[in-house]
Amino acid sequence: MDDLKVQIGSMSLKNPIIPASGTFGFGKEFMDFINIEKLGAVLTKSITLQERLGNPQPRLYETSSGLLNSIGLENKGFEYFDSTIYPFLSNLNTSRWVSIAGSSIEEYWELAERLELKTIDAIEVNVSCPNVKSGGVQFCQNQEMLKSVVSGVRKRTKKTILIKISLETQSIQQAAKLIQDEGADGICVGNTIKGIAINIKTKKPLFANIYAGLSGPAIKPIALRAVWDVYKAVPELPIIGCGGISTWIDVIEFLLGGASAVEIGTINLIRPQSMIHILEGLEAYCLEQKTALRSLIGLAHQREDA
């Protein structure tokens, strides 16, 4: 259906529905539930250069409308991705995106360099990770670090690059401008929000790292606010909204607020068919409203400006 098509830089997507990294495995895990080639793009779990074992248990804590997680980017590393996942991913008949994460600036650069040779369509650069050399400051929280990651990745690849920032990025509008200036093709807003849980039996923090990331419907209005603010700062830069989006109505809200596409995350874990249900809802909406999704992008801002 043409009405669902959206554009991210030079990349055309059949629809704006993309699974959020970390909630979709490498795609294979969903094939019993849905036809993953119906999605606007397939986006992998974040990969790092070397294998990461991730954080100790416990890793999960349920809230009444969300999920706190402390997974710690567990993944088997680039070589495993290359030998086991890539052959499958590269043959998919939809846009193929790989998420990369690093614990140093150079790790991002090297991953970008290695992926430049691959048959994939986009690299999502997860800059919400802590920089080990800088005492664990998230890359997106320091403009200099952010600049070096984005410009270095840009230099090493001609592929579409999308920078995924935290919803808690300080001076988020400045960060968005920097990301645009350094040549990124889009910005993904955002990632989980820090929270904590306390074990009432031990009377200690539940998670070994104390902080964990909150996702799910609880954070949707916060993510939408961040998309709104980023759109105001960089209306020309494609935005991918992410945070608690669970229904087609949520998607329309994000498009109206300025997103060109969205990532669906935590709801995939509970309702693995939800992205397909969302697509059906969007299709029905376009037919009923006689509109194309791309014409909705940022529309809510016009009203405010008028």
Added chain:
Amino acid sequence: MKMEIQGFVEDNVPIGKDVFKCTLDIGFIPGDILPGQFIQISCPGKNLTFLRRPLSVSGFIPPILTVLYKVVGYGTQNLSELKKGQKVDLILPLGRGFSKPAPHQEVLLFGGGIGIAPLLYYIDYYHTIMPSLTFNLYYGVSREDEKIEITLPDPFPGNIVYHIDWREGQYNGNLLDCFQTVPTESFDLSIACGPISMMKAFSNHMQERNLPLEVSLESRMACGFGVCLGCSIQTFDGSKTVCADGPVFDSNQIDWTKVWTT
């Protein structure tokens, strides 16, 4: 093949202290559900819950699926209040079950507390398709009031040992203590499900005697199908998910020093 379906409560009754047996009409699904596999069930009710709850299958005769659960928190409390006819959302069948026994084998089963649930399905399922099997069931609870009403084939194709650790304030040893002196040579395979401490102890015991043991682990889970990695454990064969690589593992594979328990 894993699927997202709906089920309707047929019956949901207490069978012990805080333990319930729930039967669900899930319709006729393609494919089978194997002993050791589990389901993810939504928990509608007065408590606001977001995730599903993973429950072992303890019986399946199409279209009726049986689960046993202990009320331990918000989700299971909601489940305990479900009434006949109420709808629940399910993802099933999930995980890797127990290895299939061969005809005429002698199987040893250790169940601790609510960990008996998947063993009941194992006995029922394999006894039906392989009547030549012999089952030696060791079932233990820590206190008298934790004993639950269980249904087993009658006559039972083998032996059953019930054990209660504490009786009238007196400690009588645990399930392993009453198994210590049993010669293990005649057993072909063994499976266990229960508290981590119990499975760890049995694992050592069987390892010393060079007998294979498969254990079914439990874990908090978000997805249940290998995506979120919320239930990862470290094994001697690398990182594994309880939900997709397990919940049944060869006990020699498990690094018990790293298994987390609530």
